[in-house]
Amino acid sequence: MGLGKIGVVLAVLCWGFGASGETPSKPQAAKVLRYAFEIAETGFDPAQISDYYSRTATENMFDALYRYDYLARPAKVIPNVADGMPVITDDFRNYTIKVKPGIYFADDPAFGGKKRELTAQDFVYTFKRIFDPKTKAQIYPDLEEVKLLGMDALRRAAEKPGASFNYDTDVEGLRALDRYTIQFKMLESKPRFIYLLTESSVLGVVAREVVEKYGDKIMEHPVGTGPFKLDQWTRSSKITFVKNPNFREEYYEAEPPADDELSQEIYRQMKGKRIPVVDKVEISIIDEVQPRWLSFLGNEHDFLMYLPAQFANQVIPNNKLAPNLVKKGIRIERYAAPEVTFSYFNMENPTVGGNTVDKVALRRAIALAYNTEEEIRVPRRNQAIAAQGVVPPNTWGYDPKFKSEMSDYNPARAKALLDMFGYVDKDGDGWRDMPDGSPLVLEYATSPSAADRELNEVWKKSMTAVGIQVVFKTAKWPENLKAARAGKVMMWGLGNSASSPDGGSFLDFGYGPQKFEGNLAAFQNDEYDKLYRQQVVMPDGPDRLAIMQKMVKILVTYMPYKFNTHRIRTDVMQPWLIGYRRHPTSRAFWRYVDIDLSKLPKP
Template sequence: MKRRQLFAGALAPLAPLAAALLLSGAVPQALANKSEAPAEPKVLRYAFLASETGFDPAQLSDLYSRIVTGHLFEGLYKYDYLARPYKIKPNVAADMPEVSADYRTWTIKLKPGIFFTDDPVFKGKPRELVAEDFVYAFKRFFDPATKSPVYAGMASIGMLGVDELRQAALKNKKPFDYDTPVEGLRALDRYTLQIKLKEPRPRLLFTLADNSLMGAVAREVVEHYGDKIMEHPVGTGPFKLKSWRRSSQIVLERNPSYRELVYDAEPNADDARAQEFAARFKGRRLPMLDEVHISIIEESQPRWLAFLNGEFDLVSVPLEFSGVALPHGKLAPNLAKRGVQLERVLNTDRVLYYFNMEDAVVGGYTADKVALRRAISLATDVGREIRLARRGQAIVAQSVVAPFSYGYDPEFKTENSDFDLPRAKALLEMYGYKDRDGDGWRELPDGKPLEIEYASQPDALSRQFDELWKKNMDALGVRFKIKAGKWPEQLKSARAGQLQIWQLGYSAASPDVQDGLQILNGPDAGGQNLARFRNDRFDAIYKRMQELPDGPERLALLREAQRITVAFMPQKYTVHRIINDLSQPWLIGYKRPPFGNVWWQYVDIDESKRETAR
């Protein structure tokens, strides 16, 4: 089960083995006279577990698309690649921001001499990145025509005057006015950006460091490509899009006009492996790769076999094969002998299933509806899920707070994690969900049939989760049916409020908890908030937490928000996943970033080791 994105990733459709091997790319035969042959390009090859949706930052919320955009576009700041748990550094900004004492005014200087990748729109002339490009890029989230799924989250930042432009466009039924200056988002000069906010935002830097979301775009590019902009990403990042076969293969190539940037990662003193990478690559110009080839292979077996055959350079061990690859949690001897490297981490995520709070059966805020959701939660055997479907590669989740993010406490306990079938049955009996006709299935309190519909994906691993769901619901006496569909289609249905229950994963976008709470924030309903949960007190907490510095008051509000989610149960949090990344011996420098998902420019391919393996 797969990364907010929404940063959400998900299980997805079947891909046959033959297709997997073809998608990974054929290995070119050695030239007869190697001394005359040009050096082969350094190509990173691996696979996504679910389909992308496109490459326009303002229109995305899914994890896999945003992994790509994080390498095509650049934000003002970035996460250091090797520092743990995190360190934020200037990216296209010249220095750290100048911030007012009340955290309401942020002034940022850009580095001059940074250019967008070449595109026909620029008519052969270099196009320099300027402050106005960030003004335009940030305004796009507010343009009703963009239909940004993260609009509400951007609006909650409170940039003065920007949302008013949106409301005027909606009221007057006219195009969004990009040319009207606003106080909260201005280019003071060619290289100076200023953001002014309605309320304090002590952690705005986290948002500005999200390259996949907050990267600069050129206005003329967006206006030229119009509704095709998802297919034509033009950024200032280390890579550019070379080719794209939707839901099949994505190929990126080195950006030839990328600025002079060298490897300067700063690892922790006690991280020997990261120290080795830093010493090896110090001063190397980035990126070190020539191309990145990403296949879309949702089925686990072909993805795993392709890695074993040397077709992929990296794989996150599919759950079905964790016992083979990692007996007793250690790398299998046959893989270790081949020089395969293991990177094992507790992921900064939370897997959950949500209830559509507007659904006639599982939605609503009355006591009987709350009881139904809480009973389903209590009947969910997460321990069995971890043992069987997840092969032990997860820990039980207590709430929406992801590991390593603000407010996470491994000792914190809530009812969310309880498995108590007798109590679940008693709740349903108490609120009228009874088996009135003796057929073994419960009816609604009004006597009508009770049946829940669970959205899923048509692949082998998803079917294992489906079987566990059915056992849980059978034991509870609740009829259950599956609505299968591919990940992008399910996401569209979810945003439209057409799914009743759906399980998916959300990865933390930053070290703060705010993005996790956003998936329950009322104004985000239909965007990040797929559950369409609305609670005035929760929304007030969400708003107040944005304004407060970290400390006892903010933490107390977070705990109250956690209690609200358990009480109403709009989402059931199941696990935090353990990720086991395996890399081939020729892939040098890989470490999974806890935040940001940007790493392609920091790794290298040792072709001599690859050739030896062949």
Template structure:
């Protein structure tokens, strides 16, 4: 604090008099507010309807599942959330019995007509049933369907015929044995069903009264048992959540590894603190990188994932820049459990289909995609090449595996197109389709700086291959809506693993998920059979052999072109205490603390 500021405060105290001065000195500190930004707009906050990372980040702090991931344990540890202990599981992994904690209440809402509403087992019965209701059109329905909860499929079939879903109809596989005991019975063994139960952002407790009260507007009225509640939502602009005053009595605890110095330090500093530690979260939607970066530098935001354009300034050679270090900025750097990919719409008349010439086109496009240039020029070396759909840290990932997916071979790509008739018939320098009709790729993108840079590199790749590209710009939520409707031909997007298993990565090409998670609309019986067999097997050599088979099928038919696994560089100001990017899931808001910011100005 400089002398002028001190003198001003002293003069102010003299003017207001000793009584008021003493009152001001004893005033309570202001609320603790976490401020940062999403680079992409959200879609809404009804768990059954959302699939994007940003909406699910919000729902992960409003809704709670039966289980959750330990905040500091690495690589991961699943522990109870609303469940009172770990589940009782039958030897064949088909029957799961879970007891709920008592005295857990939903946040107060008009739907409850002034009454406190305790969470009961029936709330989970209702939440799971909603995925089978055709009216919800849940993008996650195909994934849950493969879990095979007995009786729900028949309930859905009846609803398709009657146009009414009977939520009161009993089903064998989903029963509330009493008010606080849930039993789930599955049609086949599911050794990793626990990961479904740990996805509170989409499979958390939902009150039927709330859904029926808000009807078609439920996306704007999330009501859960979590540490925060939504108080302001300006679509695509601002999301504000505040401490849920009805949140149960919970305290910070975690299990970092013994050799995890940072994790052990956070545990020592925060252990035993009542959750949530902070009072309010304000999330702005800022799609352009520069204003996000400048807002962090100006301390308007407490946290930022370093935009790629500024990575060489913020983290040269992967180390925190000295000027930022002097300000007390912290760096959290890690390879993400994700994969970035181009998907091809397999129902598109140009790039889709399973005939040899269409497969050759997709594989040639993949071979002509210069990943090294993308990583160097656009991603500023903040990524590594992807070999298959399997993300780092998930089961079956092999960092030593090398496949054709990462090859850049323009000569081979051209030869492949020539062999299958994708040639320049009229001599204008551009290739035509085998039947002589024009060949133009329609590539969907977004109007932000990084996307523009990515578009330029990819278009240059296609120019070298002799293929014209028409770039279709649109906001991310609109592109997602078009993708689900099958209206996009090619789109670049990223999928982040939400649990430690590989099955989610397989699901984005699973035939029954077509139009939902499977935006490519890939349908191959041999691949689907491998996925189903993997679901039932415990982890081990047999399951791993099936995974390798699935990887080979995807490489052969090329519905996806995997590009990279990204490296995240998270910067935080020193007043933000306890932040660590979650290993799986997206929960961290209620685990962090905001200390007085005066120290940041010294």
């Protein structure tokens, strides 16, 4: 994510201008997309990042083999730098893919002044890098689960004391068959492997020369083949991206649904335009909701990603755009986001962790005491629905009829559970204690924003009502994430958004081998892990769905997570922003939008 000055694109002068006396055409102003992230980025190395905002940046700088059609619904995978769809054999165990020739990385000193073409070997290196323990790749558990033949052995060899990862070792499961052909071979059937091959945000192809040149500084030096490149970066403040001059010749194409009038109109407006259309993207980091909204109202931003719930009553009364904003030409898009908000319990924490009956009772009592309805009504301004489990709307496997205890609000039952298992006030100070008499104090990680403070108030009010003391430990989001991955957080509330159309990908929340990674709670359950491994090799269908629902019930029973809501999101657009449409899983929208300079307000 980067920042810079607004440039101009000079019109090309006619040959012989000096002799003919012709006047040059007027310079055209640059088209700049401006908006804000609500949470700061962590960096730009696809292999190391995990947060939504950094992944938004990398998804627009790096390429994967495949991507999603921007307008197709349901989500449709199409070739990106791959030359056609994969040849799949051996019951989804072998994928052979051709890479398009003539695709180049952005210029960088690592290439010694030469243009660097993308090859199949670059994908081999990119995937191997995820297995290198030194990389500490956040997506490693997902790729480990694929079981590429030979890669686990290569990883284990690199984990030995004093050893390093050998990138030059040939492995059966990950090979460049020639300059433009890559082959993946897996131990087990992987019918949804194609979704991983769209993950440009975390599996975007990188060049070995770049990684080796910048070493530990690679988070600051993204070099991809995508439509944009980093221009300037002021950490946690502002980032500017500019067009990648080496980006291939590509034109807007899509398959909008025939019955979707908005997508059809966007397609008419954008069809045939060369991608990317805008020249520059400027991202501000504004964590407080009011200044983010005021920046949009003041025409400083072209787009407001996620209308803050605090302004829902003002902007979308009765869930329709307010008349005064309609008059300005402002537009909105509302959708059930494929995401889940949750609070987790660190299962290794001595206060709230563990699978003994009394610890399970404590977590279930806390969940029953938490007022999800108030969270939806007050901090979220009715812009959410209660979550019954981890699988979100608009993903495969979500069942709107499924009901569980997860969303129940029952303080009386919570108190009864606490009393039954000895969580009572033993010292008469008004707060419940642990069964051994030590204080029962929940430590909840949070961030210093108005939105977090409102959510904290619901937690405080809910816990106080049943006699549980809660204190809030405030830090910036990246700091909380670092502490969470180190197992140093007792409780934390955050959200997760789908990166593929498969709701089953959310089930790694409880998968033991991903503890403190995808499984932040560090939940361990043999039955859950067995079911997880079983469903991951199954094609989509009723049998897989039944297993997924059984896994959700296990999470409800042990309550390592309190899944709170699925948010109803609203994006807000200025009249001069053309072509925007929220995709269910992809964040790579920068290349698909345009700025109508004639509609921009005059300074």
